[in-house]
Amino acid sequence: MIEANGLLSxxxxxxxxxxxxxxLMRMPDRERGWLRSGVSSIYREFRLSEAEAWRLYQIDSDDYHGDARPKLPPLSxxxxxxxEEALAWVSAYAPRRDCGLIGVVLAQLQRSARPSWEEAADKIGGDAAPAALSRRxxxxxxxxxxxxxxxxxxAGSCQA
Incomplete structure (x- = not known):
């Protein structure tokens, strides 16, 4: 995954x-609350729709539907x-105002190969045009x- 020169594309x-x-989306809500503040900074800006939340969690009750997806396995x-390492990159290096935008786009990329900038503009709110969000x-x-x-x-220059 690392390029020949030791850097990431x-x-x-x-x-x-x-x-x-x-x-992050596989973690139960109670665990998300205990994440380090840097890791959770992009999650705070993003909310799952009811349909997305239903797909992530199996219904545990008498009205269990046989077609419900099973719970995802816990994280190792x-x-x-x-x-934590990857999400800390966002809080360490991304402009603070863009952390929520990154979270919205990552959620979209989880579902499809290309983000919908119109959908991102709706989730972010405000006056941002889709093309401007893409550039941001x-x-x-x-x-x-x-x-x-x-x-x-x-890190590479410190190694002997």
Whole structure:
């Protein structure tokens, strides 16, 4: 996954963040509340629709529907570590105002290969045009990539 020069590409960073978002969505609500503030900063801005929440959690009651999807398996400690590392990149390197936008787009990328900027504009609210949100996201993710790669360069220069 790491390029020959030891750095991560834009697509690799985004892929890692989409994976982390998927891990975050598998966590029960009570565990999300205990996440470190840096990790949870992008979750606060995003809310699941009722249909998305239903798909994530199995109904536990007498009215259980046989077609309900089973609960997702719990996260392993390795998955939690990968999630926390990747989501910490966002809080460390993305502009503060763009953390929520990144969360909305990661949720969309979890479902499809291309985000809907119109849907992102609806979720974010305000006057932001879809094209402007697309550019903001690209700049914010560029900042995350630069920060991650700067950290990788520093770590590489310290190795003997």
């Amino acid at each position: 834009y697509d690799e960073v985004q892929e890692r963040l989409v994976e982390a978002w998927g891990f 400690s390795v998955e939690v570590d990968r999630m 996201y690209e700049r914010a993710m560029g900042a995350v990539c630069r920060g991650v790669n700067a950290g990788l360069r520093r």
